[in-house]
Amino acid sequence: MLAFILKRIALVIPTFIGVTLLTFALIRLVPGDPIELLAGERGIDPERHAALRAELGLDKPIVSQYGIYISDVLSGDLGRSIVTKTPVLDEFLSLFPATVELALCAILFAIAIGIPLGIFAAVKRGSVFDYTTMGVALTGYSMPIFWWALLLILLFSVQLGWTPVSGRLSVMYYVESVTGFMLIDTLLSGEKGAFQSAVSHLILPAIALGTIPLAVIARMTRSSMLEVLGEDYIRTARAKGLAPFRVIALHALRNALIPVVTVIGLAVGVLFAGAILTETIFAWPGVGKWLVESVRRRDYPVLQGGVLLVATVVMAVNLFVDILYGLINPRIRHQR
Amino acid sequence: MTPPTETTTVPTTEVVDTTPTEAPPHPIVEFWRYFSTNRGPVIGLVIIVILVLVALFADVLALHPPNEQYREAFLAPPFWAEGGSTRFLLGTDDLGRDILSRIIFGARVSLSIGFLVVTLALTVGVALGLIAGFFRGVIETGIMRTMDVMLALPSLLLAIVIVAILGPSLLNAAMAVVIVQLPHFVRLTRAAVITEMSRDYVTASRVSGASAFRLMLITVLPNCLAPVIVQATLGFSTAVLDLAALGFLGMGAQPPTPEWGTMLANALQFVQRAWWVVTFPGLAILITVLAFNLLGDGLRDALDPKLKR
Numbered sequence: 001m002l003a004f005i006l007k008r009i010a011l012v013i014p015t016f017i018g019v020t021l022l023t024f025a026l027i028r029l030v031p032g033d034p035i036e037l038l039a040g041e042r043g044i045d046p047e048r049h050a051a052l053r054a055e056l057g058l059d060k061p062i063v064s065q066y067g068i069y070i071s072d073v074l075s076g077d078l079g080r081s082i083v084t085k086t087p088v089l090d091e092f093l094s095l096f097p098a099t100v101e102l103a104l105c106a107i108l109f110a111i112a113i114g115i116p117l118g119i120f121a122a123v124k125r126g127s128v129f130d131y132t133t134m135g136v137a138l139t140g141y142s143m144p145i146f147w148w149a150l151l152l153i154l155l156f157s158v159q160l161g162w163t164p165v166s167g168r169l170s171v172m173y174y175v176e177s178v179t180g181f182m183l184i185d186t187l188l189s190g191e192k193g194a195f196q197s198a199v200s201h202l203i204l205p206a207i208a209l210g211t212i213p214l215a216v217i218a219r220m221t222r223s224s225m226l227e228v229l230g231e232d233y234i235r236t237a238r239a240k241g242l243a244p245f246r247v248i249a250l251h252a253l254r255n256a257l258i259p260v261v262t263v264i265g266l267a268v269g270v271l272f273a274g275a276i277l278t279e280t281i282f283a284w285p286g287v288g289k290w291l292v293e294s295v296r297r298r299d300y301p302v303l304q305g306g307v308l309l310v311a312t313v314v315m316a317v318n319l320f321v322d323i324l325y326g327l328i329n330p331r332i333r334h335q336r
Numbered sequence: 337m338t339p340p341t342e343t344t345t346v347p348t349t350e351v352v353d354t355t356p357t358e359a360p361p362h363p364i365v366e367f368w369r370y371f372s373t374n375r376g377p378v379i380g381l382v383i384i385v386i387l388v389l390v391a392l393f394a395d396v397l398a399l400h401p402p403n404e405q406y407r408e409a410f411l412a413p414p415f416w417a418e419g420g421s422t423r424f425l426l427g428t429d430d431l432g433r434d435i436l437s438r439i440i441f442g443a444r445v446s447l448s449i450g451f452l453v454v455t456l457a458l459t460v461g462v463a464l465g466l467i468a469g470f471f472r473g474v475i476e477t478g479i480m481r482t483m484d485v486m487l488a489l490p491s492l493l494l495a496i497v498i499v500a501i502l503g504p505s506l507l508n509a510a511m512a513v514v515i516v517q518l519p520h521f522v523r524l525t526r527a528a529v530i531t532e533m534s535r536d537y538v539t540a541s542r543v544s545g546a547s548a549f550r551l552m553l554i555t556v557l558p559n560c561l562a563p564v565i566v567q568a569t570l571g572f573s574t575a576v577l578d579l580a581a582l583g584f585l586g587m588g589a590q591p592p593t594p595e596w597g598t599m600l601a602n603a604l605q606f607v608q609r610a611w612w613v614v615t616f617p618g619l620a621i622l623i624t625v626l627a628f629n630l631l632g633d634g635l636r637d638a639l640d641p642k643l644k645r
Contacts, residue, residue, distance in 0.1 A: 015485055016488075018485030022497075030500070138626065142626040146580075147621060147622070150600065150604065151615070151618070273490040276496070281604065292585055295499070303497065303500055310493060
């Protein structure tokens, strides 16, 4: 087992090095002089330019520049934002909980609705319910989520006035950041209405972000369930007279969910790509919006550091899912 | 909508009478038979044909030039709404441009760029996958590790990084989407090539002295294409989606190009007073993506030999 885990970790290392090469190259591939980019629009005098060049190590050969970059990265120094002058890592850490909160709620929404829909569609295979669900799921899967988010705002915020349009919390409330998760922090603060406000801000972005995973989960659950329902042990369970509910809930579902769990685990990348759009539309102060703004402001250190951090998180979660999957499923563990 | 053909229903115990009664049908005829048993993919195909026709004949179909600004008609509502007129069927945007005409010309942009993206990603991806699967060793490791790096980044983030380097424009966004799609084609092709290489017919061909080039392109490649074709169809839908998303973020097609995503870039400020500005361009994206996904699902069922009964 340990060998399996170590092997998986060893496989991730080259990818991580590759990502650092990419982010290292990023700032050097951008047309223009990196110092002038760092200096911003005000420009810089030649002396200071030369001093900065030496300070940043840009006068050294490219290989030792990469060495410096790697040792900086490993010691947690990802540079400073050009715009705010704050260290990139600090900015990331302050925004990251907002993105995690949004993504978690989105995936919970997707699981809570997607799995039951998939099960019912499989059990009632060929029925109107099955066709409708799968039709809706395919539509959800094809949905441009930035447009979907706009439609949700149009309906729920503008027409019905049920939810606010943007942000995480109404300005009426001030909540001390303890965990960084607004839902928990508002509960801890004990302030009346703050929690409701946080929920009402979260609900539309979570639905928008959760729609594509929901569609994928529903489709996956259905096909996986259909496969399992055709197995001999299900026939046996039925033949020995078990109640249909028991057969489905205990015998079939348990086996059908294994591929679904993998899909859920691997959805982190999809969720993050979606978070970029969702956060931009709902003005959700998370990592996705931060990165989009860094491109708009030409804040390359933020983009460079942010990309590396996001890639690291995605890789870590995928690795975790991989190992977990190996724990659940011995067939995977003993491959090769 | 998902087709009723399923993997599971074939009981393995059933004895199938394999004695041929007539000549086997031509592969294309056989393909069409499987493909057309489901309504979904056929609907998808019909929508795609219509979209292609709209794109080709945009000049004839659109009632107004896409960038013509009608000063007297800012934010005119669609014809059935109060205050709308049949002059602008789906209304106008904040600059007084006819939305329907822009959507029609947008079909031209989305479909042609989508086609370009998929063709490039497919050609380069299949070539790299073929090389990786055929030669193995260091070349394979090099190619596949590079693909792993590209897959480590969420797709849209990778696209944004590339646009940040190249600068925002429709073509640069297209290049970004090509790079994002590349790993999928490489992986699929490589996996298929490796499976095929262990088959007897390849060994036979090799023993009879076929050159590496012939083995690669004539013997192996055609047998690896089924999953690639499916991926290309589904890739078309993600290409349209990603291009629109980049356009929406201001990193793709630049105004005044009538691109569907770009048309939505400023839509948020109109949700209060002009729902039609928000609704119709997105509907066009959804219909296009849905059509390609329907087609892709159908192709997968029809081309996958495991599913054939």
